[in-house]
Amino acid sequence: MARRLRTATAMFPGVYHWGTLVLPRGGISLGRPATLGMPALAPDDRVGGGQAKGLRILMVEDDIALANMYALRLRRDGHDVTTVHDGESGLEHAIYGDYDLVFLDINLPRLDGISLLQQMRATEKGSDRPVVILSNYSEPPLLIRGEELGVRRYLVKSEVTPAQIAASVHDWSAS
Amino acid sequence: MDALLHVLQYASAIAFGFLGVVSVIDLVRQPSRRRAYVAMALGMLALVSAIGRVTALVGSPAWLTDANLAAFQLSAFGLLLLRNSFIKVPIWGWLVAIAALGGSVGASILVGNPPAPATPTPLQATAVLAVVSAWIVVVVEPSVRFALASRGLPVVQRRRMQALSFGYLALVLVLLTVFLPRRTTNTPTVQIATSLFALVIAPALYAGFSPPRWLRRVWRESEEEPYREAVRELLLYSADRAALAHRSLDWALRLVGADFGMVLDGDGVLLAVTGASADVAAERAHRLLGEGNSFVGPDGGLVGSAIVLPLPLDNGKGYLMVEAGPFTPLFGQEEVLRLRQYAAALTASLDRTRVAERVIALEEVKSRFLKLASHELRGPLALVKGYLSMVVDGSLSSEELQRVMPMIQARLEQMTGMLNEMLDTARLEDDRLELKPERFDMRHAVTAVAEALKPLAGPQRPVTLSLPEHEVPVVADRARVETIVTNLIDNAIKYSPRGGHIDCIVEVRDGDALVAVTDHGIGIAREDMTTLFTRFGRVTSDATVSIPGTGLGLYLSRELARLQQGDLTAHSEAGHGSTFTLQLPLAA
Numbered sequence: 166m167a168r169r170l171r172t173a174t175a176m177f178p179g180v181y182h183w184g185t186l187v188l189p190r191g192g193i194s195l196g197r198p199a200t201l202g203m204p205a206l207a208p209d210d211r212v213g214g215g216q217a218k219g220l221r222i223l224m225v226e227d228d229i230a231l232a233n234m235y236a237l238r239l240r241r242d243g244h245d246v247t248t249v250h251d252g253e254s255g256l257e258h259a260i261y262g263d264y265d266l267v268f269l270d271i272n273l274p275r276l277d278g279i280s281l282l283q284q285m286r287a288t289e290k291g292s293d294r295p296v297v298i299l300s301n302y303s304e305p306p307l308l309i310r311g312e313e314l315g316v317r318r319y320l321v322k323s324e325v326t327p328a329q330i331a332a333s334v335h336d337w338s339a340s
Numbered sequence: 341m342d343a344l345l346h347v348l349q350y351a352s353a354i355a356f357g358f359l360g361v362v363s364v365i366d367l368v369r370q371p372s373r374r375r376a377y378v379a380m381a382l383g384m385l386a387l388v389s390a391i392g393r394v395t396a397l398v399g400s401p402a403w404l405t406d407a408n409l410a411a412f413q414l415s416a417f418g419l420l421l422l423r424n425s426f427i428k429v430p431i432w433g434w435l436v437a438i439a440a441l442g443g444s445v446g447a448s449i450l451v452g453n454p455p456a457p458a459t460p461t462p463l464q465a466t467a468v469l470a471v472v473s474a475w476i477v478v479v480v481e482p483s484v485r486f487a488l489a490s491r492g493l494p495v496v497q498r499r500r501m502q503a504l505s506f507g508y509l510a511l512v513l514v515l516l517t518v519f520l521p522r523r524t525t526n527t528p529t530v531q532i533a534t535s536l537f538a539l540v541i542a543p544a545l546y547a548g549f550s551p552p553r554w555l556r557r558v559w560r561e562s563e564e565e566p567y568r569e570a571v572r573e574l575l576l577y578s579a580d581r582a583a584l585a586h587r588s589l590d591w592a593l594r595l596v597g598a599d600f601g602m603v604l605d606g607d608g609v610l611l612a613v614t615g616a617s618a619d620v621a622a623e624r625a626h627r628l629l630g631e632g633n634s635f636v637g638p639d640g641g642l643v644g645s646a647i648v649l650p651l652p653l654d655n656g657k658g659y660l661m662v663e664a665g666p667f668t669p670l671f672g673q674e675e676v677l678r679l680r681q682y683a684a685a686l687t688a689s690l691d692r693t694r695v696a697e698r699v700i701a702l703e704e705v706k707s708r709f710l711k712l713a714s715h716e717l718r719g720p721l722a723l724v725k726g727y728l729s730m731v732v733d734g735s736l737s738s739e740e741l742q743r744v745m746p747m748i749q750a751r752l753e754q755m756t757g758m759l760n761e762m763l764d765t766a767r768l769e770d771d772r773l774e775l776k777p778e779r780f781d782m783r784h785a786v787t788a789v790a791e792a793l794k795p796l797a798g799p800q801r802p803v804t805l806s807l808p809e810h811e812v813p814v815v816a817d818r819a820r821v822e823t824i825v826t827n828l829i830d831n832a833i834k835y836s837p838r839g840g841h842i843d844c845i846v847e848v849r850d851g852d853a854l855v856a857v858t859d860h861g862i863g864i865a866r867e868d869m870t871t872l873f874t875r876f877g878r879v880t881s882d883a884t885v886s887i888p889g890t891g892l893g894l895y896l897s898r899e900l901a902r903l904q905q906g907d908l909t910a911h912s913e914a915g916h917g918s919t920f921t922l923q924l925p926l927a928a
Contacts, residue, residue, distance in 0.1 A: 228719055230747050234726050241735055272715075301718040322722035326729035 219243035220265040220338050225255035225281070226299070227273050231322065235268065235299075238327035244334065252276025259285045259294065266338040268330075269316075271300035271307060279307070282314045295338050299330075345528065348535035349396075353389045355542030360386025366550060370645060374425050374665075378549050381418030385511075387411045406449050409471055413441040416478040419508065423482035426489065440474035469519065476512050483508040496551070496597025499559045504548030510541045553674060556597065563594060571682070574689050581693050585611035588686050592662055595682060596647065596675040599665025603686070604628065606656030615665070628659050640680075647671050649683040654691050705875070709891065716758060716889065720751035750796065757826075761892040764823075765875065768899055775817040775903060779927055782812040782821075782853045786846050789825045793833065800839030803829060807846050812853045813927040816904045821924070824897040824908065828857040828920045831893065835918070836861030851926050852906075858919040864912040872910055873898050897922075 222244050226232035232248040239246045247262070249255050252273040259267055259281065271278040278298065285291035297318045298311050311319045317337040320330070360383040367379040391408040420429060420437055429437075448467040483505040490501035514534055517525050524530060547555060570591050574584070585603040589612045593601045600615035604625050613621040628636065628648065640649040640659075651658035660683045664671060727744055730736040736744075767773040790803050797803050814821070825844075832842045840860035847854050864872060875895045898908040905925050912918035 228723070230744075230751070231719065231723050231726070234723060234730075234744070237740065238726075238730060238735060301715045301722070321718070323718040323725060327726050328729060328733050328735065 219245055220334055221245045221263060222247070222334065223255070223258050223262060223264040223267045224248045225250075225252070225259070225268065225273065225278070226270045227251060228270075235327055235330065238331050239334065242331050242334075250274075252278065252281045256281045256284055260288050260291050264294065266334055267294060267296045268299045269296055271298065271302050279310055279314070282311070282316070286314055297337050299325075342528070345531055345535060348532065348539060350393065352535060352538045352542065353393045355539065356382075356386045356389035358386075359542050359546055360384075362546065362550060374422060377418050377422035377425065379418075381415050381422060382545060382549070384411045384415035384418060388415065402452065406445075409445050409448055412475060413445050413471065416475045417441060419482050420478055423485055427485055437478050441478060444470040444474040472515050472519075476515060479508050480512055483512075494594035494597055495559050495563045496556055496594075497599075500548050500551055500597075502548075503544050503551075507541050507545035507548055510537065510544065514538050514541070557674070560595075560597075567591060567595065571685050574685060575692075580697070581605065581690060582611050584689055584693055585686075586614075588612075588682075588689070589614050589660075592660060592679060592682055592686075595678055596662055596671055598647075598662035598671075601660075601662040603651075604659040604661070605690075606651070606653035606658045608656075611658075624661060624663075625659075628661065641676055642671060642673075645671070647676055647679050649676075649680060651683055651687045651690065653687060654694060658687075658690070660686060709875075712891065713758065713762065717755060720755045723751050724748055746795070758889075760823075761896055764900075765892050765896055768896065773903070775820060777815050777817055777904070779813060779815050780818050782814050782855065782924070783807045783846055785818055785822050786825055786844060786855055789822050789829060790844055793826065793829050796830070797833050797842065801833050801836050801842055803832075803842045803844060805844050805846075808848060812846055812848055814853050814924045815927045816906075816924055817900075820900045820904070821922075824900055824922055825855060825857075827893040827897045828855070828922065831920070832857050832859035832861065832918075834889070835859060835863075840917070848926060852923045853926050855922040856919055857921075858917065860917040863914040863916050863918055864910070865914045869910065869912065873908070894920075 219242070222239055224232050224235055224239075224246055226235070226248060227250050229248075229250055232250065236246040236248050247258065247264075249258055253275045255269070255273065255278075256276060258264070269278045269282060273281070276284075278300065282296060285294070285296075293315070296314075296316045297320060298316050299320045299322055300307075301322055303319070303321045308319050318333075360379075363375075363379040363382040367375040388408055388411050391404060391411070395404060395408070417437070423429065444467070448464075448471050451461075451463050451467045486501045487505040490498040490505070493501070514537060517530075517534055525534075551559070570587075574588055574591075585605075589601045589603050592598070593614060598615075600620070602613045602616075602621045602624060603611040605611045608625070608629055610618070610621055610625055636643055636648045636650070636659075638650070641647065646661055646663040649660045651660055660679070662679065727736065727741075727748055731741060764773060787805060787807070790805050794803065829842065829844060836842065836859045838861075842860075843856075843858040845854075845856045845858075847856075873894050875892065894908070894910075901908045901922055901924065906923050909921050909923070910918060911921075
């Protein structure tokens, strides 16, 4: 059953607009209701680090400076963040490591994010690991592919702030 | 009345005789299987007609009558052979035809033929009827087939096949009169009517297998308007080359009534073939393009039973070739002239599609580039925006801010550089790029660039400068020259992911100032060298996917060098690094 949906990027009004997209099933709002970018739901910075337990987070991102930036922010909230910078080691970590949440870039050296995800889903441990795509690319075919591979959320790097990401990691990692 | 009947009978005999002679001459001039069948069918009819006149004059010995019957049946067999060459006759068809034709003749010879004036016995009459029936049966089938097969053919072929069908069916009608009671057919009126009717058969058959030029022109007139329409469409409509060639070839065949045709592209590729297998076309193409091709003059024209016209396309000399089939007319100068005009239109439209294809390809490249560039810009934007938001919400300490500031600045510089490259490229295309030449020392410019890039290179990629002791004066736009050198050193840094020293050598050679930048990075594969300097021609591989860049740098650098009477060249070995050399003329 086809459902008319707005793509993830259109959730940030005025920033980027791809129009509506017809997806075969489900939607791009994955797993949980959208909380990102809505001021009322974005918790105060200090709350996250307080009571909630720290998560083990894997960040697969080839831009080292960017990876460091996200890691810096997430570590402030008490999360344990591992950064890797290419697809192959990303896959290794995603399959064999013990992570509550994986942030995945698409354009990666050696193995691209979609292929990584595909191979990871084929393994037992990686089959239902929560994944959030964090990429510069947001073409509709990629969104659909990500959705098919069961990602929790598809984000465009330049449209989310580290604080917004930090505010939602618990939602995304919850099964 | 009798005299008139005689005149008519002789006229028709002469007409058939002429037909037979012409078909044989045609066969001798252009020997082919199908022409042999036509000559057999028509020649035998002529023979029958001639023997009929001879027996009327001198009486008929039995052997002559027998020979006459055999010739008559052979004419039908000739038509069947011709039909078989177009549409295969099944084996039982052959058996029936041979049994009917041969059996009836054999029976007729057995029972013996009556001398002309005598009344035949019932048995003899039956034998003659059997001969005529067999002939009719064997002839009607191909005639109807030809009439049916003519539909959908170009007008000239269509009319020819129709004329042939008409001629034979008319002959059948005349022969059917033998089945009528004698007292009806023996009246002079019926005989004259029959003879008059028989007289039109020969011209119809003649028009069928060898139509004169004026007749072909008359036939073609009905297609003139659709033809003009087609040429107009050909000139306006932007099909791809192969589709265009196919459609135009179809009309070329109609235009001259040819059987087989092909269009050969300027690069020797077969664009379209009609009326023959690809193998036949390939063989023709081979002969046309082959070494000792002396049979086609520079302007082309008639070559045997074909018309070959060169197409002066912008990718080389192509050919339009149409060939007469055994059943299509031999071409004359009129056909050559018509086809020549058509070939000119075809050349123009083929060239136009090439331009259109190029524009489309460039559009695709541009939109791919736009996508790439916008994604490239999203990276640094995310970083700057991210850190800024952290400063604003207070989650970044001032020490941390101090630490990341240089990197944010570097990213902003990177974005500025990309944007400038894009702007300069756009200016270059509009010829709005203004150069401000000044005299400067190349050593100073290169030193300044190397100093500025040192932080980016880091300790793993030391940039070693090697400068001559004396001045290296050039007159050029210093800012643009620095852009080029920046690009070269920046590339050397970017494409040396595992580190390695970078050599930058300035020297003077043969009145030129040279700046050679050598790295020991990933190098460039041989097959990628061709796209290296093209606009948007960024070489992307697994190893380079995370290296930022728009792909404009080298294109822009080389254009900038060439605008200033210099050049930029590359030498590389995959896996072992690359050397890029900027060359600019020394100032006097």
